[in-house]
Amino acid sequence: MRSASATIRDVARVAEVSVASVSRALNGHSSVHPDTRARVVAAAKTLGYVPHAGARSLSMARTHAIGVVLPDLHGEFFSEIVRGMDREVSARGYHLLLSNMHADAALAAQAIRSMRGRVDGLIVMAPQLDAEGLDDALPPDLPAVLVNAHDDIGRAGFRVDNAAGIAAVVRHLVDGGRRKLVHVAGPSGNIDAGERREGFLTAMAEHAPGVEPVVIEGDFREASGATAVGLLRARGLAFDGIVAANDMMALGVMAALREADIAVPRAVAVTGFDDVPLARYLGLTTVRVPIADMGARAVARLIGALEDAPLTDDVETIDTDLVVRTTTGS
Amino acid sequence: MRSASATIRDVARVAEVSVASVSRALNGHSSVHPDTRARVVAAAKTLGYVPHAGARSLSMARTHAIGVVLPDLHGEFFSEIVRGMDREVSARGYHLLLSNMHADAALAAQAIRSMRGRVDGLIVMAPQLDAEGLDDALPPDLPAVLVNAHDDIGRAGFRVDNAAGIAAVVRHLVDGGRRKLVHVAGPSGNIDAGERREGFLTAMAEHAPGVEPVVIEGDFREASGATAVGLLRARGLAFDGIVAANDMMALGVMAALREADIAVPRAVAVTGFDDVPLARYLGLTTVRVPIADMGARAVARLIGALEDAPLTDDVETIDTDLVVRTTTGS
DNA sequence: CCGATGCTTGTAACCGGTTACACACGCCAT
DNA sequence: ATGGCGTGTGTAACCGGTTACAAGCATCGG
Structure with a gap:
């Protein structure tokens, strides 16, 4: 032996x-x-x-590994996107090399650079890095696909169709006879949060003309949903629907409404965004985001680029689905 | 350029x-x-x-990467254990190389072997591989730490203290005055499921002597919890507490009890195991398993072995905590 | 003035594979 | 006999780093 x-x-x-x-x-x-x-x-x-895979990689200039650079994100999103990537990656005989990114841009760039020679390409989700930051963090010879990209990043990427998702929610609520809608927004730096906020305002202008839309600031966390309800009541505003920018805040909203003895959905309808598993158990009407699909498609595109034609610089859009449950019941 | x-x-x-x-x-x-x-x-x-990290790895015989081989597992467990590993790994300047394993033993062995030369060590969770299977799947020069190991595997590993967790649940229920307890067990091949089943019987013998404990078969999935309730009622058995082998089955149990108009916790108490996030929202009394900690400790032990003394062959035990919520309320 | 010593530096072997190129061989058509 | 060709194999360069070893050079003590 x-x-x-x-x-x-x-x-x-x-x-x-x-x-x-x-x-x-x-x-x-x-x-x-x-x-x-x-x-x-x-x-x-x-x-x-x-x-010895390392030796083979060196001489073939091919590692059959894909680097994944993600910010530190909450469980559901993380496991879903990684699952989607893994599904695609293992079907094609590649591996996934994970690297969680720190908030600091310099450290993030460092984390990305340390992948050179380990992977054939990168999938990057870097909310804090702009186009410039990416340009000098990404080694020039390493193909990269961005997830949650700005529209104008000038690189291959994917984005969720936040505006369409929120528009579907607003239309659904208006169809149900609700007009006095409130949006609980996500953190201001976040791309998706920004698009959902804009989408809400646009959709309100279209579907409920004449109604002044209300936006309360939140931070994507559950507690900020409850805080938002407190604020609304303190200001004495009338409302019959709350459109939260994500599911966790919607849960906070529901808890606060229950505590205030406001009936859901009779007095107030509540909606979320993302469709985390919890949403199904709590009957939350929300917008389903196919996170795993996005991961799988990012991988497919990257490997396609590796094996055939180089990457094109366009940003593909991921469609969402409205999932109607009991929090908006007639 | x-x-x-x-x-x-x-x-x-x-x-x-x-x-x-x-x-x-x-x-x-x-x-x-x-x-x-x-x-x-x-x-x-x-x-x-x-x-170029690959070239450096080759000449230094050190990749600073750790391979993670997991079966295809449901979201919560996966994201938690990976999060724990990532926390530890990035603090020490290593990377994580993921490889999801297929059910087939030969493919699993193949997946493990393909890691040679890519990683310095492995963390393996392989419920379907026994000691022999592992011996010829694991390259002899690659240190490995097992997660969810059998006691007698003869390798470095970790295991959850299932017996103690179930015992705490039984004691809690008996203290609350319940005696007619039913265990909804997990799939028979599963190590943890087996230990929980045995733990239930042992704890019942100790804390509720003279009571004949009932065990219904389940498969860890939500639907089997509901099925179990149906079976109990069909047999006309009296019961005042249901000890499910995991949280998902407990959810199924709760749904079925609600449908049958059996009050929880007044008529019947319900408990789970794992403490998935859902449990908190639904008020389920359960046993918290520190999954992320287990991942972190496995990584710490592996890297420690890489940098200092070689691995010892003992299996460390992860402690659990009883989390009392409303489904067992007085 | 000479050898020992310490500080820098370069040459080249090595990690473990892949592969371009040369070559040996047998066979066939000329 | 000769050249051309196809098949199968070996030699050695190469991928991009690290590092053992040798050697150049200045300084210093005897």
Whole structure:
């Protein structure tokens, strides 16, 4: 029982051929005599030989690994997007190399750079890096696909159709007879939060003309949903529908409404965004975002670029679905 | 603007020194003249040089990456354990290489082998592989830490203290005056499910002597919780507490009880196991399993072994906490 | 003035694979 | 016999780093 693994040279010695023949035999090259191949395969088996992926990567300039750079994000989004990527990646024989990014831009750039030579391409979700920041963080020879990208980033990427999702929510509420809608917005720096806020205002202008839309600031966290309800009541504003920018805030809203004895959905309808699993259990009407699909499509596009044509710089849009449950019931 | 990245030789040429000096200068070796170091650093900066991690790994026999082999598991567990590992790993300057395993043992072994030369060590969760299967799947020179291990695996690993968790649940229910307890068990092949089932029987013998404990088969999925309730009622068994082997089945139990107009917790108490986020929202009394901690500790142990002493073969136990909520209210 | 010593530096081997190229061989047509 | 061709194999360069070893040079003590 050896402790160090066998190398290709060990196999060559045992099979009494050159290392070149071992390599060719094991990689299914056609110009290898059947007898030779048999000897090589037998030697490899007795030695328990497994090729050293790092060495192969170096000489082939191909690692068959994809780097994933994500900010520190909450469980549901993280596991969904990674699951989607993994599904696609393992179907194509690649691996995923994870790197969680720190908030600091310099550290983020460092994390990205440290991937050179480890991966064939990158999938990056970097809310805090703008086009410039990305340009000097990304090694020029490493193809990258952006997730949650700005429209105008000038790079291959994906984005969620936030405006359409919010518009569907607003239309649904207006169809149900609600007019006095309030939007609980996400943090101001966040791209998706910004688009949802704009989308809300646009949709209100279209579907409820004449109504002054109200926007309360939130931060995507559950507590800020409850705070928003407190604020509304303190100001004495009348409202019959609350459109939260994500599901967690919608949960906070629901808890605060229950505490204030305001009936959902009779007095006030509540909606979220994302469709986290919790939403189904609590009957929350929300907008489903196919996160896993986005991960899978990002991977597919990246690997496609690696194996065929280079990446194009356009941003693809991910469609959303309105999921109607009980918090907006008639 | 070059398309291919600069190599150490390019830097050497520009700085007018040898590659050895570049390597030494950039790696903070002490025997480099300050002037030389300055020239090298300047050259590296103008060229935008980033060392090629793959090449460095090959010559140093160190990748600073840890392979993670997991079965295809549901969201919560996956994201929690990966989060815990990531926390520990990035604090120590390593990366995580993910590989989801297929159910087939041969494919699983293949997935593990393909990590050779890519990672310095492995963290493996392989419910379908026994000691033998692991022995010939794991390359002998690759340290590995097992998660969710059998007690007697003869390898470094971690396990959840399922018996203690279930015992705490049973004690809590008995303290609340419940005696006629039913256990809804997990799938028979699963290690944790088995330990929870045994733990239930042992705890019942101790805390409720004379009572005949009932066990209904389930499969860890929500639907099987509901099915179990149906079975109990069909058999006409009396019960005042249901101890589900995990949270999802407990949710199924609760839904079925609600449908049958059986009051929780007044008529029947319900408990789960795992403490998924949903449990908090639905008020489920359950056993908290610190999944992220387990991931972090597995990584810490593996990296410790890599950098200091080799791994010892013992299995460490992860403690659980009883979390009392409303489904067992007095 | 000479050898020992310490500080820098360069040359080249090495990590473990892949593959361009050369070459040996047998066979066939000329 | 000769040249051309196809098949199978080996030699050695290469991927991009690290590092053992040798060597140049200035300084210093005897």
